[in-house]
Amino acid sequence: LVRGGAFTAxxxxxxxxxxxxxxxxxxxxxxxxxxxxxxxxxxGSSGGSALLTATGAVALPGSFRGNGALVIxxxxxxxxxxxxxESILADGRIDITARxxxxxxxFGLILASDANDAGGEALILDAAGRVAxxxxxxxxxxxxxxxxxxxxxxxxxxxxxxxxxxxxxxHALLPTLIVPGAVRLNGPTELGNGLTLSAAGNV
Numbered sequence: 606l607v608r609g610g611a612f613t614a615x616x617x618x619x620x621x622x623x624x625x626x627x628x629x630x631x632x633x634x635x636x637x638x639x640x641x642x643x644x645x646x647x648x649g650s651s652g653g654s655a656l657l658t659a660t661g662a663v664a665l666p667g668s669f670r671g672n673g674a675l676v677i678x679x680x681x682x683x684x685x686x687x688x689x690x691e692s693i694l695a696d697g698r699i700d701i702t703a704r705x706x707x708x709x710x711x712f713g714l715i716l717a718s719d720a721n722d723a724g725g726e727a728l729i730l731d732a733a734g735r736v737a738x739x740x741x742x743x744x745x746x747x748x749x750x751x752x753x754x755x756x757x758x759x760x761x762x763x764x765x766x767x768x769x770x771x772x773x774x775x776h777a778l779l780p781t782l783i784v785p786g787a788v789r790l791n792g793p794t795e796l797g798n799g800l801t802l803s804a805a806g807n808v
Contacts, residue, residue: 606642617653625659629667636671644679651675654697662706671695674726675718681706681734685714685742694720700776703732707757710738719749725767727752729776738762740791745769747797752778758806759784763792769800 606624617635624642629649636651638644644659648667654674657663663679666687674697677684682703685691690713693699699718701708708730710716716738718728727750730736735757738744742762745751752772753759759782771779780801787806794800802808 612649624661635673648691655695665693666711667691669693670720671697673697675699676701678702678704680704681708682732683709684711684716686711689713691715693717696721696723696726698726699728701728701730703734705733707734708732708736710742710744710762712739712741714739714742716742716744717746717749719746722746722748725749727778728766729772730754731772731774731776732756735759735786736761743792747795750778752776753782753784755784755786758786758788759804760789761791761794764790764794764796766795767797769794769796 607622608626610628612630615633618632619637621639625640625644628647631649632651634653636655638657640659643661645664650670655671656676659679662681664683668691675695692715719726725748729752731754733756736755737760740762744764745766750768751766754772771782782802784804788804788808
């Protein structure tokens with residue numbers, strides 16, 4: 606287990622361990638945290654891409670700012686769940702995968718790819734379980750697509766996107782958002798393009 610407070614480096618940060626629990630990590634270039642157990646990162650930043658991967662659960666309760674792509678991959682993923690306002694932003698693409706559980710977004714969370722409005726990089730949410738964001742959360746950017754693959758219900762707060770649609774196992778966008786459970790859209794949903802939605806449960 607690697608446990609620590611604030612961790613800062615002018616260049617890249619690479620950590621491989623049986624478990625990771627850091628208050629924060631700020632890398633001048635690439636941030637790469639890989640855990641064979643659970644991974645908790647209180648917050649941080651990266652001057653380049655960031656990879657947070659674990660065989661167990663991944664938790665990012667605070668704010669994070671990445672200047673490149675952001676990949677989060679774990680058994681389950683919890684974002685911004687410390688009860689206050691936080692932002693998880695990347696200038697590049699964001700890929701979030703929960704291999705066996707849910708993706709959860711907390712109160713006040715702002716989650717967006719293409720944060721610099723430069724390239725329309727997509728935000729992909731892929732969960733074996735449900736995808737559930739607090740009603741007081743904000744997902745996406747006007748110029749970027751959001752692709753979702755869920756094994757359960759879909760619950761979202763406010764959504765702003767060029768397109769809200771489905772995604773496959775390779776994280777490529779699909780023409781239809783397919784939900785095997787119920788869908789609840791708790792906030793305003795503002796899309797540049799249309800929406801094609803197929804849900805097995807109530808909408």
